[in-house]
Amino acid sequence: MTRTKILPALPLLAAGTIATPALAASVTVTVPQIKVAEYHRPYVAGWVEPAAGGNARTIFVWYDLKKRGNEPGTKWLADLRTWWRKGGRSLNLPADGLSGATRAPGSYTVAIPANLPKGDYVLKVEAARETGGRELVSVPFTVGGKGGSASGKTELGTVTVR
Amino acid sequence: MRFRSILIAAAASSVLATPALAHRMWLLPSTSTLASTNEYVTVDAAVSNDLFYPDHVAMDPAQVSVWAPDGTEGKVENPSKGRHRGTFDVALNKAGTWKIGMERTGVMGTFKVGAEEWRVGGRGRPQGPGAPGGPGAPAGAGAPPAAPAGTPARPPMRMVPTVADIPANATDIKLTESVTRNFVYVTAGAPTKVALTGKGLEFDPITHPDELVSDEEGSFRFLIDGKPAAGVKITVVPGGKKYREAEDAQELTTGADGTVKIKWPVAGWYWLNASAEDAKPSDKKASARRMAFTTTLEVVAP
Numbered sequence: 001m002t003r004t005k006i007l008p009a010l011p012l013l014a015a016g017t018i019a020t021p022a023l024a025a026s027v028t029v030t031v032p033q034i035k036v037a038e039y040h041r042p043y044v045a046g047w048v049e050p051a052a053g054g055n056a057r058t059i060f061v062w063y064d065l066k067k068r069g070n071e072p073g074t075k076w077l078a079d080l081r082t083w084w085r086k087g088g089r090s091l092n093l094p095a096d097g098l099s100g101a102t103r104a105p106g107s108y109t110v111a112i113p114a115n116l117p118k119g120d121y122v123l124k125v126e127a128a129r130e131t132g133g134r135e136l137v138s139v140p141f142t143v144g145g146k147g148g149s150a151s152g153k154t155e156l157g158t159v160t161v162r
Numbered sequence: 163m164r165f166r167s168i169l170i171a172a173a174a175s176s177v178l179a180t181p182a183l184a185h186r187m188w189l190l191p192s193t194s195t196l197a198s199t200n201e202y203v204t205v206d207a208a209v210s211n212d213l214f215y216p217d218h219v220a221m222d223p224a225q226v227s228v229w230a231p232d233g234t235e236g237k238v239e240n241p242s243k244g245r246h247r248g249t250f251d252v253a254l255n256k257a258g259t260w261k262i263g264m265e266r267t268g269v270m271g272t273f274k275v276g277a278e279e280w281r282v283g284g285r286g287r288p289q290g291p292g293a294p295g296g297p298g299a300p301a302g303a304g305a306p307p308a309a310p311a312g313t314p315a316r317p318p319m320r321m322v323p324t325v326a327d328i329p330a331n332a333t334d335i336k337l338t339e340s341v342t343r344n345f346v347y348v349t350a351g352a353p354t355k356v357a358l359t360g361k362g363l364e365f366d367p368i369t370h371p372d373e374l375v376s377d378e379e380g381s382f383r384f385l386i387d388g389k390p391a392a393g394v395k396i397t398v399v400p401g402g403k404k405y406r407e408a409e410d411a412q413e414l415t416t417g418a419d420g421t422v423k424i425k426w427p428v429a430g431w432y433w434l435n436a437s438a439e440d441a442k443p444s445d446k447k448a449s450a451r452r453m454a455f456t457t458t459l460e461v462v463a464p
Contacts, residue, residue, distance in 0.1 A: 070200075072198070074198050075197050075200075076197070078195050081462050081463075085373055089197070089351050090351075090352050
C-alpha cells in the first residue's frame with residue numbers, strides 16, 4: 001500500500017480536506033500487514049500528553065491479556081519502553097477501559113477521553129512486536145480544534161486524530 | 163588466593179592507572195527494567211579489557227550481595243563461575259529498584275624495617291613475620307631457599323598479607339585504605355530511590371539509573387560521607403568497542419555541588435567509574451583513603 005510511503009505532511013493535508021469540523025474526539029490506528037516468516041501481533045499503546053508538557057494519560061494498551069505462566073503477557077509491556085516510562089509502569093494492569101487484546105492488521109478507532117480540557121496535545125502511539133521492531137508515532141492535535149495524522153514506517157500505519 | 167589478588171590488583175588499577183590500561187570490573191544485568199515482580203534478571207560478572215566482553219577473569223558470584231527495594235537482603239540464585247565470566251540470577255519479587263553488587267575494603271601500603279622497605283597486601287607471595295627473611299626475623303638469619311640449578315635465585319619478596327602482620331619495630335608506615343564499590347540497579351515496575359549509607363563515595367542519582375534515554379542528559383550526584391563531593395573523576399565508556407574504531411571514553415569531573423551531567427552518544431550499556439581520594443580513612447593506621455564506585459547503566463533509544 002502507498003500508506004507506508006506517504007510523507008507525514010501529506011496525510012495532514014488530506015485530513016484537512018476531508019475533515020468536517022474536527023472535534024479531536026477519537027483516534028484511528030492502523031496496524032499494518034507485515035509479511036515476515038514469523039509474525040506476532042504487536043503490542044500497542046496510545047497516550048496523550050499536553051503539548052506544553054505534563055502528565056501522560058494512557059488511552060489504550062493492547063497486549064496479550066490472557067497469557068499466563070512463567071512469561072505472562074505483561075512481561076513484555078516494558079518493551080513499549082517510552083510508554084512504560086511515561087506511565088505504563090504505574091498502571092495497575094489490566095486497567096479497566098484501557099487494556100485490550102492485541103489486534104490483527106487493520107484499522108481501529110478508539111475514543112479520546114471526553115473530559116480532556118481544551119488545549120493542545122500530542123497523541124503518541126507506540127508499537128513493539130515480538131521478533132520485530134518498535135516504532136513511536138506522534139500526532140499533535142487540539143481538543144476542541146483540529147485533528148491531525150501521521151504515519152509510521154514499519155510497525156505502525158496511519159494514525160489519525162479526528 | 164591468586165584470584166583474589168588479581169581482583170585487588172584490578173581494583174587498585176582502576177583507581178590508579180589511566181583508564182585505557184585498566185582491567186575493568188563489571189556487572190551486566192540482562193535488563194535494567196522489568197514489567198513485573200514475577201521475573202528474574204541474570205547478571206554477568208567479570209574483569210576484562212573490553213566492555214562487556216569477558217576476556218580476562220571471572221568475578222566470583224559468592225562476593226555479590228543483593229538488596230531489595232525495602233532494604234532487606236535478596237538472594238543470589240544459580241551462581242556459577244566460568245573461566246571468563248561469573249553469572250547468577252536474582253528474583254525481583256518486590257516492586258521498585260534493587261541494588262546488586264559488592265563492596266571491598268582493603269588496606270595497602272609500605273613500611274620499613276631498618277633500611278628495607280616492605281609491602282602490605284597486594285600482589286605476590288606473602289611472607290609472614292618471623293618466617294625466614296620475615297620482618298621480625300634477625301637480619302641474615304634465613305637465606306632464600308635454594309633455587310633449582312639453572313634458574314636465577316629470586317630475591318625474597320618483602321611483603322606481609324595484612325596490617326596486623328606489621329612488626330612492632332616497623333618505621334615509616336604509609337598505608338592507604340581502599341574502598342571499592344560496584345553496584346548495578348534493576349527496577350521491577352516503577353523506580354524507587356535507593357537508600358544511602360552516608361559512608362565513603364556514594365552514587366546519588368538525580369536521573370534514575372533505570373530511566374536513561376539517549377536523547378536526554380543523565381544527571382548524577384556523588385557524595386563522600388554523605389556530603390556532595392566536588393572534583394570526583396568520572397569515566398564513562400560505552401560497551402561494544404568491537405563495533406567501532408575507538409573507545410570513546412568520556413572523562414568528566416563533578417562540579418561544586420557533586421553533580422555530573424552525562425550525554426550519551428548512542429543508546430546501549432555504559433560503564434561508569436568514579437574515583438576520589440582523601441585523608442579520612444576509617445582505619446586509624448592508614449593515612450589516606452582511595453574510593454571507587456562503578457556501575458553499569460542502560461541507556462535506551464527514545
